Amino acid sequence: xxxxxxxxxxxxxxxxxxxxxxxxxxxxxxxxxxxxxxxxxxxxxxxxxxxxxxxxxxxxxxxxxxxxxxxxxxxxxxxxxxxxxxxxxxxxxxxxxxxxxxxxxxxxxxxxxxxxxxxxxxxxxxxxxxxxxxxxxxxxxxxxxxxxxxxxxxxxx
Numbered sequence: 001x002x003x004x005x006x007x008x009x010x011x012x013x014x015x016x017x018x019x020x021x022x023x024x025x026x027x028x029x030x031x032x033x034x035x036x037x038x039x040x041x042x043x044x045x046x047x048x049x050x051x052x053x054x055x056x057x058x059x060x061x062x063x064x065x066x067x068x069x070x071x072x073x074x075x076x077x078x079x080x081x082x083x084x085x086x087x088x089x090x091x092x093x094x095x096x097x098x099x100x101x102x103x104x105x106x107x108x109x110x111x112x113x114x115x116x117x118x119x120x121x122x123x124x125x126x127x128x129x130x131x132x133x134x135x136x137x138x139x140x141x142x143x144x145x146x147x148x149x150x151x152x153x154x155x156x157x
Contacts, residue, residue: 020094030059030071038148042138046112048073054113058146079136080155081109088125101125107134107152118146122153133157 027035030047034057037045046057047070054065061071086105089098096119103125106115120134133155139148 028061030061033074034059035144035146035148038138038146039142039144042148044077044079044109044136044149046075046077046109047071048075055111056114057109057112058116075111077109077111079109081107081112081115081134081152083120083128083130083132083134083152084108084115085130086120086128088128103128105134105152118149119151120153121151 034045037043044057045059046055047059048055049063049066049068049070050073051068052063052065054063055075055077056064056070057077059071059074062068063070084106086103088101089104090101092100098119098121103120103123104117105120105128107118107120108115120128122137134152135155136149137151137153139150142148
């Protein structure tokens with residue numbers, strides 16, 4: 001164990017290690033509607049702030065900019081967007097079984113305010129590029145999670 005390196009931490013210790021904990025995530029009413037739409041309709045929903053017009057996906061209950069309640073202002077987004085940033089993952093993860101290396105990208109869907117992180121596949125990591133167009137590829141088997149979007153793939157131009 002390593003003692004904390006700040007003042008007034010006489011009884012504070014940091015224990016290095018890794019944990020994999022089984023858990024359940026409560027998606028709530030807003031998150032549940034988003035997931036149900038992915039599962040049942042293969043449609044990506046977001047919410048739009050009536051005040052500042054920002055669109056959030058995955059949906060939020062309140063606008064991040066002005067704290068307006070937005071959980072009932074649903075909009076359907078398309079399945080395409082732009083890869084705004086990415087990283088190449090070179091290690092195996094039991095919770096996200098993918099052949100390494102694979103790409104985790106920040107995808108800004110057309111019409112959305114901000115990007116969200118998801119898997120990018122169908123392209124070699126060295127061919128990925130910021131600004132490239134990508135589209136959602138839905139999983140054949142539902143998981144009732146955001147992984148009902150299996151990955152995003154480059155748009156054929």
